[in-house]
Amino acid sequence: MAEYPNNKIRTTKYTPLNFLPLALFQQLTNILYDVYIFTAVLQAFPQFSVNSPFAAGIPTLFNIIVGMVYEGNADAKRSKTDAKENSHKITKVCIVNGEIVNKHVLSEELLVGDIIKLENNEWIPADCLILSTGDASGACYIRTDSLDGERNLKAKLAPPMTQGSILKELEGNKLSTEYMQPDKNLWSFSGQMSNGKATEKLELKHFVPRGSLLKHSLDVYAMVLYTGAQTKIVLNQGKYKFKNSNFTKILNEFMLINLIFMIALIILMSQIMNRTWHNSHANHYYIF
Numbered sequence: 604m605a606e607y608p609n610n611k612i613r614t615t616k617y618t619p620l621n622f623l624p625l626a627l628f629q630q631l632t633n634i635l636y637d638v639y640i641f642t643a644v645l646q647a648f649p650q651f652s653v654n655s656p657f658a659a660g661i662p663t664l665f666n667i668i669v670g671m672v673y674e675g676n677a678d679a680k681r682s683k684t685d686a687k688e689n690s691h692k693i694t695k696v697c698i699v700n701g702e703i704v705n706k707h708v709l710s711e712e713l714l715v716g717d718i719i720k721l722e723n724n725e726w727i728p729a730d731c732l733i734l735s736t737g738d739a740s741g742a743c744y745i746r747t748d749s750l751d752g753e754r755n756l757k758a759k760l761a762p763p764m765t766q767g768s769i770l771k772e773l774e775g776n777k778l779s780t781e782y783m784q785p786d787k788n789l790w791s792f793s794g795q796m797s798n799g800k801a802t803e804k805l806e807l808k809h810f811v812p813r814g815s816l817l818k819h820s821l822d823v824y825a826m827v828l829y830t831g832a833q834t835k836i837v838l839n840q841g842k843y844k845f846k847n848s849n850f851t852k853i854l855n856e857f858m859l860i861n862l863i864f865m866i867a868l869i870i871l872m873s874q875i876m877n878r879t880w881h882n883s884h885a886n887h888y889y890i891f
Contacts, residue, residue: 608831610729611689611711614840615681616674626671633851634858639663693728694720696824713827718769721823727815730829732780732796732805734765737822741766745815750789750836756818759811762796764803769824778826780805785829787838812836 617625631637643660645651689711696718697706705720710728713719718734721727727745736743741761748754761769765778782794782805789812794805813834817823831837847855 607715608833609711610713610827610830612685612831612837614685615678617678622675622678623671626674627667629674630667630670632847632855634855634862636663636667638858638862691726691728694722696720713830715827715830717827719825719827721817721820721825723817723819723821725817727811727813727817727825729813729827729831730834731811731813731825732782732794732828733759733761733809733811733823733825735761735767735769735822735824736820738820739767743820743823744818745811746818747789747812747815749814749816750812758808760808761824762803762805762809764796764798764801765824780826780828782828785833785835785838787835789835789839 639659640663643656643663646654646656646659689709691710692707693710693713695706695708695713697704713729719728719731733741733743735741741763743759743761744756745759746754746756777798778796779798780794780796783792786792790807792805792807792810796803796805810828811817811825813829814836829835
């Protein structure tokens with residue numbers, strides 16, 4: 604049996620274990636901080652010191668701590684949002700002792716193959732296949748502005764095989780589905796459904812992605828197809844990449860150019876002064 608991820612999502616950048624090293628590393632990608640830290644270290648040696656190392660180190664340390672606190676606060680807000688979405692209650696359709704019952708479960712507890720019941724104005728908790736709706740034609744409507752920015756309603760249809768008879772199909776445990784591997788393309792889906800007697804083709808019109816909102820529709824039954832990290836919305840997010848603002852990037856470029864120029868100038872001037880010294884003291888053999 605294939606392994607599927609749970610439906611729990613995580614959009615945070617850090618965990619309690621890696622926050623300190625990763626947040627500190629993020630701050631140190633600012634070359635300006637690196638220069639100040641290097642200067643503060645040099646001030647600790649009497650040969651180079653012209654000031655107290657604390658004078659250069661404390662302001663830099665303060666800025667780094669403020670930056671880390673800001674990162675932690677932003678990540679805490681993301682964690683709170685994740686917890687709210689993961690704890691959203693969903694009506695799951697179960698068969699208990701041969702009878703169909705509705706059971707309330709958390710969104711993060713959904714598994715591939717679960718049958719859920721959705722009502723009007725309810726967020727879709729996972730990538731699902733519409734099985735049956737309260738409309739005689741099997742139609743329902745979703746809004747996908749959180750996915751693609753479009754606020755117009757999109758019509759979705761239940762396959763004729765299950766429309767109006769999904770509960771009977773569940774009682775007989777006859778349904779089986781085959782469909783494509785997880786794909787981040789929102790407008791791509793294909794598969795087939797079988798009840799042991801007939802097979803029906805599944806298309807995009809039967810599919811609803813996670814994050815879409817059910818509108819003007821009642822008693823919608825759907826089967827969970829993709830969960831958690833395999834849903835289209837999560838696949839499109841990809842892995843989080845640490846980013847810097849454009850200002851920080853420009854500042855880093857200027858600082859890097861400035862450092863290269865200073866190092867080159869130091870090397871050049873040291874060679875010139877060394878040559879000048881040797882030429883002016885060539886007869887002072889006792890110095891050498």
